[in-house]
Amino acid sequence: ADGSVTVKNLHLGTYRVTEVQAPKGFYNAKETKDVVIAYAGQTAEAAFSTATFQNARQKAEVSIVKKDQDTMNGLAGGIFGLYAAENIQSADGNTVAEQDTLLDKATTGADGSAVFSADLPIDHSYYVKEIQAPANYLKNAEDAYSFRFEAVSGSEAKVSFTHTFTNERVSASIQ
Numbered sequence: 001a002d003g004s005v006t007v008k009n010l011h012l013g014t015y016r017v018t019e020v021q022a023p024k025g026f027y028n029a030k031e032t033k034d035v036v037i038a039y040a041g042q043t044a045e046a047a048f049s050t051a052t053f054q055n056a057r058q059k060a061e062v063s064i065v066k067k068d069q070d071t072m073n074g075l076a077g078g079i080f081g082l083y084a085a086e087n088i089q090s091a092d093g094n095t096v097a098e099q100d101t102l103l104d105k106a107t108t109g110a111d112g113s114a115v116f117s118a119d120l121p122i123d124h125s126y127y128v129k130e131i132q133a134p135a136n137y138l139k140n141a142e143d144a145y146s147f148r149f150e151a152v153s154g155s156e157a158k159v160s161f162t163h164t165f166t167n168e169r170v171s172a173s174i175q
Contacts, residue, residue: 012037017051025122025151026055057122060149062161063115064128066108068137069166074112077134078165081105082116085125085146105131122151130165137167 014036022028033051040047066078082104088097097103103126104118120126127146133139145163152159 010037012039012047015049019053019055022055025058027058027157028055029157056157058151058156059158060120060122060161061115061158062118062120062126062128062147063113064106064108064145064162065164066112066114066134067164067166069168072166074108074110075134075137075167076108076110076112078108078112078114078130078137078167079105079132080108080114080116080128080165081131082118083127083129085127088121088124108134120149122149124149128163130167133167136170138170140165140167 014034016032016034018030018032019028031053033053035049035051037047037049062082064080066075066080067073068075081102084097084099084101084103086099087095088101090096103120104116106114106116108114116128125146125148127144129144130140143165145161145165147161149159149161
């Protein structure tokens with residue numbers, strides 16, 4: 001419960017400790033540490049050695065690409081919102097973000113891509129939708145990208161989610 005492990009009755013010597021699996025929701029960097037159990041003197045009942053491992057929480061990278069519906073070229077200036085698809089609660093059960101709360105905004109660059117910077121909690125659902133279309137384009141009101149960020153095997157530091165949105169050009173008729 002406190003994150004520690006004790007191995008007893010080892011012979012004096014050098015041991016290599018490797019984390020095989022990280023706790024759920026954390027990244028295992030496959031770090032290895034050597035520990036030496038050396039003679040502590042004739043008055044010591046036992047010799048001790050310690051090694052500490054720290055795990056980073058898995059992160060989500062959410063990105064979008066904005067393209068012209070006809071040419072499929074990237075479009076700059078599209079503004080997108082990242083929203084909570086459900087109530088997000090902290091470990092103690094308090095709601096920190098209610099469903100449909102805007103968590104982050106991102107604006108597409110010259111190549112039509114954007115990456116959100118929000119640090120998302122694991123085991124929750126989210127969605128992305130367009131807030132404002134680039135100049136001379138219609139807002140894509142129908143397309144929303146939904147995903148669930150769940151803990152993966154522990155061997156990945158980052159889980160990626162990406163979606164491509166397209167926009168129709170504003171057209172005019174002259175009579």
